[in-house]
Amino acid sequence: MIKNILNDKPTKLFMVFACFFVANALIAECIGGKLFSLEKLFGLPVHTFTLFGESGLAYTLTAGVLLWPLEFVMTDIVNEYFGPKAVRRISYIAVALISYAFIMFFVAMKVPADSWWRGSKAEGGIPDMQTAFSGIFGQGMWIILGSLTAFLVSQIVDVTVFHRIKRHTGEKHVWLRATGSTIVSQLVDSFIVLYIAFKLGNNWSYQRVLAICMVNYSYKFVVAIALTPLIYWLEHRIERYLGHATAAKMKAAAMGKEHPYEEPVTND
Template sequence: MVANILKDKPTKLLLGISAFFVANALIAESIGTKIFSLEKLFGLHPANFSLFGQSGLAFNLTCGVLLWPLEFVITDIVNEFYGPKVVRRISFTAIGLISYAFLMYFLAIGTPPADFWLGSQKSSGIDNMQTSFNAIFGQGMRIIIGSLVAFLVSQLVDVYIFHKIKKITGDKHIWLRATGSTVVSQLVDSYIVLFIAFSGVFPWQLILGIGIVNYCYKFTMALVLTPVIVLVEKRMEKYLGHDVARKMKKAAMGQEEALTPIPTAG
């Protein structure tokens, strides 16, 4: 049975994609505590523009947004070849493992630190390693909940819109359904996390302004990564073979033609 699974190209491919999807999501959540300046990254001065009466806004983003666009690329590719049920399954798996990781972070924070470790990095300007550890891994609970809820809802929205567009376009124009589903789901993602995490903390005008700034970046990345989706689709078709890829896409759409099941031992 195991040998048959490992020889089956669609199964091997899904295992690899799923592992990367979960790992990428967990890394994005973990590095999301750092805020960086997009303008400074390109050697520019902060934009300092105004929205909804809020001045001094700039493209200050969490490092997590560097990786999140890849999640939506993977979602669209899995949707194309494996269907919405598989997307939902790997999304729930990712959320479960991210929740587990944050639980372990909080348990690690609560463990008593060794005395020698506390001041082990004073030469690097870190007076207390426990304080630094807490600051990095101890994200606010509302931010964690907001991020997970936003991730799940935006994934479901992405899947829904992707298939609505695919029913109209058929197997053609993957760039249209991939980009269209992503630009809508990213808007949902941007505002859900902000309102859950910061409602009552920041004025709603500021939340709206920050959301637009974040969405501008995500929208741009959706356009930039569109050729990547087309390229990955072609590479997957080449790896799987045209006939297998065609059957997978039909099965993903709920049509009758599907792959022959993997034979089991005995």
């Protein structure tokens, strides 16, 4: 049984995508506590601006945005070849495992720290390792709730928009359904996480939530456009790996046009 599964190319492809999808989401959540300056990253001077009446804004972003665009690329690829049920399944798995990770982070923070370990990095500028550990992994509950809710809702939005566009365009205009669905879902993701984490959790004003949302979204919008060639490259590689006939059957099945594909098992 296991040999048949591992010899099936579509199954192997799905396993790779699912593993990368879950791992990428988990890593993005773990590194999301760090903020960085986009201007400084590119060696540019930092300029502040005003939006929706909120002054002093700049392109200060969470490190998680470095990985989240890839998550939506994977969503579109899985959606294209395996359909919305597969996207929802790996999204639920990702949320479950991220939740499990945060529970384990909480347990790790609460277990008694060794006295030698707490001061082991004092010479390196970290006087208390326990405080540093808790500061990195101890994200607030509102942030965790906002992030997980935004992730799940934005995935559902991405799937819905993707398939509505594809029903009207067919196999043409890959860029439209992939980039279009990502642009819409990223806006939903940006607003929900800020609304739950900082409007509900910290009583920010709507103006501030919207201003920071648009700053973050403008970055995600540009990245979504920039990653469009990656969608085409991945589809090209998948077509070569699966073969045109199998890929076509999978795409049709993903749209619910026919029964799921059947491919003979090979020993290659």
